[in-house]
Amino acid sequence: MTHTLLHQILDYANRADPYPIYEELRRTPVHHEADGPYVISTYYEIRSLLHDPRISSDARNQASAGADPLAESAPEGSALPPSFLRLDPPEHDRMRRMTNRHFGPPHSPHRVDAMRPELHDIVAGLIDGLGDPGRIDLVEEFAYPFPVTVICRLLGVPREDEARFHTWADTLAASLDPDPDADPAERGKGAHEARMQLGMYLAGLIEERRKNPGDDMLSQLATAKGQDGPMTTMELLSTAALLLIAGHETTVNLISNGMLTLLRNPDVLQRLRAEPRLAVPIVEELLRFEPPVQLLPGRTTLADVDVRGVTIPKGSTLWLVLASGNRDPQRFENPDRFDPDRPDIQHLGLGSGIHSCFGAPLARLEAQLALSELARRLENPRLLDDPPQYRQNAVLRGPRHLRIACDGIRP
């Protein structure tokens, strides 16, 4: 009985529709099962905790807290140091700042926007290449290859190597799935191995980029000397690994959850076809309605923290269930309705606070372009399986396959 809710979140049987469980969870905004994490499911509480400096993201603070679901710092001979996702300030700030120099404002204000024509070409190419319109797997043929191609171009990773890092990425993404019952050491092993392999692969690439820098981010990160000094090779490796993996694992889900939602809401799909600019509010509403990152499992309290009258003791693990907060009726009217016309949509889909999604501008742009082009070009598209087959992962939730059919592909 005690473990029910946590297990239900992780239970694959609920992957297609976890929302009723979240609804149940919200009845106890601070939910705690013996020895388990404190699970926070309501909007305002999650948002507050995301800005709370007493909450640590540093995996090292979690040693005492039991299971480390992210297993990024395997105990001995760790393959790579933690990425900035798993660091607290000041290390986090320094690494994120150095990385951002080459990605966003103020130093690189146009980087993402300048990729627009290129992204458009990639999308067009992939849609042109779709096979039999009667049997498309939108994940395999579109939603996966698109962001992978993009992140490879951005970083300067050869697209041909995709098959190699795909396996490592899969393993690492799977390790994000928290399982309160599993032996952390056992779980860490596979991820550790994958990180090691990925690290060695990237080290080779970076070596090359140092000799022959291009205008890709990897070259820039490897050769930059900003006010923060250069990144060490190890820092560079874990940053590159983070960008490579986070740069596509989530966008795949955003796009496929997006298409699934649009096919379930044909009126919206119809409107998008007529008016591509609607893609902007549609993607925002998607980030609320079906966020690709459902929960953040790896935070720890540095002090006793009171949340809604419950004292969460120092050293506890928190799960912040973003997807549940996004459907909190205290915050959003009719939260279970997909409504791109919402006037006020400050969702938690990309997190908030210092760890809010680094790649957000790129992810948004990719999803907007992808969905508006699919809407425009697919003729009379329809779902072949509803619900589709989902990936195992409860944290990075999305369809494994999204089989659709259409009458043809418009030019």
Add this chain to the structure above:
Amino acid sequence: MPWTSRPRRCPVLGDGALEQLKREGRIVVVGASLAGLRAAETLRAKGFVGSLTMIGDEPYEPYDRPPLSKGVLLGRARAHRTALPRLRSVDATWRLGVPATGLDMAARRVRLADGDDVPYDRLLIATGVRARPWPRPEEAELDGVFVLRTRDEGAALARRLDEGPKRVLVIGGGFAGSEVASACRERGLPVTVAERGAAPLVGALGGVVAAVAAGLHREHGVDLRCGVMVTALEGDASGRVRAAHLSDGSTVETDVVVVSLGALRNTEWLNGSGLGAGPRGIACDAGCRAFDIRGIVTDDIYAAGDVARCPHPLFGYQFLSLEHWGNAVAQAGIAAHNMLSESIDRLPHMDVPAFWSSQFGVNVKSVGVPSMATDILISQGSLDSRRFVGVYGYQGRVIGAVSFDHGRWLPFYKELIERTAPFPPQFPTVDRHTDGQQPMDADFPDPSVPSHGPTVTLSGYSPADRRMTFTPAH
């Protein structure tokens, strides 16, 4: 229209009166800028379909001011391209380029400079503030002497900077002055900042943080002179400014002077109207309803934005005047809501004040009222790195916070202020340095000494404030 005509009485309360107001009432907004526009939009959003008149003395549609001291001076934005985005159609009669010159509260009319007068059932005053001019008019008029508040002033200054002056002198190191200095340095122009206090921003943030600001100025090559006043500006034969004389006896050769000495509230047009308006702004209740001079709240006149001063429950019910963008927006929404509501449905304006600035590549944010504090504790980051959060304390509670390049944490501190959390905060945080363990004196200058104008003014009763004399009647 005779000025003395009796008002057409619109019932304020009673059956259906509100509905009637919404349907066929007349609402006038004086001050067609941020607060005015947002209020107008809110009125329409809340179902007001009566007549709406927007009166503004500037000839322009509502525009945004913060870019004027940032992007516009850097040449990244154009002054005439900063029109505020419209959130919805307001369908108003716009009287632009015409100042309001008077108010007849009994007749419910606003008088305009062109002789016209406009009747109202509800009036919103959002006339904001204007830049405090250089006190000696003949020097203020020299070519090359600027203030920065309006679009025209922003455009003129930007144009002059484009010409590549040999030195810019900024008088006053408050937020606006610091931003101007920062923009000039970014453009490679030599800049001198003359500040009466011990350091830039000292009035708004206290000496501890101001020392960091001073470091930023100097590191970016600003010739920063503190503890001095500019005593005179000198022009050449053609009437162009050529030098400034300082109280320490020194002289600064300069061809552009930016006077950044704070602001004056635009309330003169209300003199003699009987409304509780004066140099400190328009006194209102927490629901933005203006008081008359007898201290009685009016039912039909509201004020919002920089010109308003309201009591705030979180700050001891002190009357606060805030020159904050977010405050103008929030008060406009509250005023508009309350204008169209029965008394029990009215809302108080209780937002925690919040302000941002950007200078020398640093993003500065504040919440609460730092200038009310006595103590500060650096709770995250460090002063040395110029990336930190400082928490301000007053009488054992958290009353404000400031961040340098740490803005994402501020919502947490805002919650501490809202909860009147104890100061100093006792808990550990990520990135807490040794210099952050102890609270220190925040080191605000004596408030009775005038400064370049913090952007928050405590304008409640103070013993030094003796504007009224009590004359008993026989």
